[in-house]
Amino acid sequence: MSSAAAPSFLRSTIAPVARGVGRFFNRTWRRLAGKPRPAEEQSLFPVVIQVLAAFSKSQGQIVEEEVDTVLGLLRHGFPDGVYSDLRRQFREALGQQQDVNAMAEKLARALKPEQKVMLG
Secondary structure, eight states: OOTTTHHHHHHHHHHHHHHHHHHHHHHHHHHHTTSOOOHHHHHHHHHHHHHHHHHTEETTEEOHHHHHHHHHHHHHHSOHHHHHHHHHHHHHHHTSOOOHHHHHHHHHHHSOHHHHHHHO
16 A cells, blocks of 8 residues: 555545544533533443554554544544643554453443444
8 A cells, every 4th residue: 555545545434433432422421510420431431442553553654634533523523621631642652552342341341232332
C-alpha cells in the first residue's frame, strides 16, 4: 500500500467505526450523566481510547487527519472537563503500541449485546 493511498483508505475504513464510537460515547454519556458508573464501564473508556489511537495510525505512523477526526468526536461528544481528560489519554495512547486483537477480545467480553450494537 502506498503512503499516498493510506489516508483515503483509513478514512473509508475508520469513518464508520469512528461514527459508531461517537454514538456509543454520546449515548453512554447521556445515560451516565450525573450517575456513578459501574467500575467495569469506567475501565472500558481507556480501552476504547486505545482502539481509537490504533485506528489513528497507518503502518505505525500517526495519521494527523485521523487524530483530528477522533479529537473532534471527543470534543463534540463530551463536556470540556471530560474531553480534556480523554484528549490527554488519547495523546498518551498515540505514543504506545496497541494490541488490537487483545482490545477486541476485552471489549467483546465486557460489553453487553446492546452496547456492541451501539458501538457499530
